[in-house]
Each structure stands twice: as C-alpha cells, then as structure tokens.
Amino acid sequence: MASLWKTGLSAFLTQISNPKTAIVYGGIFAALLPPVPSTGQKLALPPMILCVESGWYVIVAIAFSAPAARTVYQRAKTAIDRVAGCVMALIAIALIVGN
Numbered sequence: 001m002a003s004l005w006k007t008g009l010s011a012f013l014t015q016i017s018n019p020k021t022a023i024v025y026g027g028i029f030a031a032l033l034p035p036v037p038s039t040g041q042k043l044a045l046p047p048m049i050l051c052v053e054s055g056w057y058v059i060v061a062i063a064f065s066a067p068a069a070r071t072v073y074q075r076a077k078t079a080i081d082r083v084a085g086c087v088m089a090l091i092a093i094a095l096i097v098g099n
Helices: 002-016 019-032 039-063 067-097
Strands: none
Touching (some): 002 039
C-alpha cells in the first residue's frame, strides 16, 4: 500500500509541476467562461477539474494496462494528436476573435 501512495504522490507532483496543464486549462477557461465568473463558478471549478483529471488518468491507466489497447493507440496516435491539435487551435482562434 505504501508504494501505491508513493506512486500517487509522484504522479501528483509530476502533473502539478507540468505547465502545460495550467496553460491548457487557462486557455479553455479564457475561451469558454464569462468575463466575470460567478462565485459559484469559481468555487465549482477546482473540484470539477480534480474529478476530470483524476477520472481521465484512471481511465487511461486501466485502458493502457491491456496490450491490445496499447497496440490500437499506437496505430491511431498520429490521428489523435492531429485532432487534439485542431481542437486546441480552434480554442485559440475563439480567444483571438473574442468568441
């Protein structure tokens, strides 16, 4: 059990020190939130982000523990990266043109 906590702490520290995460969320929030978010929105965002991030990484860890999933991903990686890049570009364009 101690190694599970150690692994979890290592993953948390890696993620929290990754500036890409802050940049991505900052860009999404800037593009999609109103200019002056309500107090409720400000209070709801951190737990929502925690749930989304935690849930995503649990799903990825479970999925990629299967060799078949890793093989499928390796075949589709280029297409997935391109789609993700296009989505990020669309968010950037929305920021530039002001929604």
